[in-house]
Amino acid sequence: MIRTAILGVSSLFVAAPALAGTLFTASLAEPVSERTTFVANSAVWVCEADTCTAELDRRSPTVRSCKKVAEEIGTLASFSSERGELDAEDLARCNEAADD
Numbered sequence: 001m002i003r004t005a006i007l008g009v010s011s012l013f014v015a016a017p018a019l020a021g022t023l024f025t026a027s028l029a030e031p032v033s034e035r036t037t038f039v040a041n042s043a044v045w046v047c048e049a050d051t052c053t054a055e056l057d058r059r060s061p062t063v064r065s066c067k068k069v070a071e072e073i074g075t076l077a078s079f080s081s082e083r084g085e086l087d088a089e090d091l092a093r094c095n096e097a098a099d100d
Helices: 002-019 063-073 088-095
Strands: 022-028 036-040 041-046 052-054 076-081
Touching: 002 036, 002 052, 022 063, 036 063, 041 063, 052 063, 063 076, 076 088
Parallel strands: none
Antiparallel strands: 022 052, 022 076, 036 041, 041 052
């Protein structure tokens, strides 16, 4: 019984990295005046000043993900993750969805 419990607990530590998300950052064209939160891409985004962050279950930024954020918070100056950043052309396509 103890061996089963130890195996169960140790499997959680092995699975945890697979469940971890990737940090995404959206830099705002216009800063927010106070701390703001919203849900986009099935994640809670937290914005302070000119930066919003969230942990997403994907690795690389896409125009589609960016558009969902821009729809909620407005025009973005950049959209990135730990793995890369949208280029100027993709960012322009993203910002078409911004609700200024």
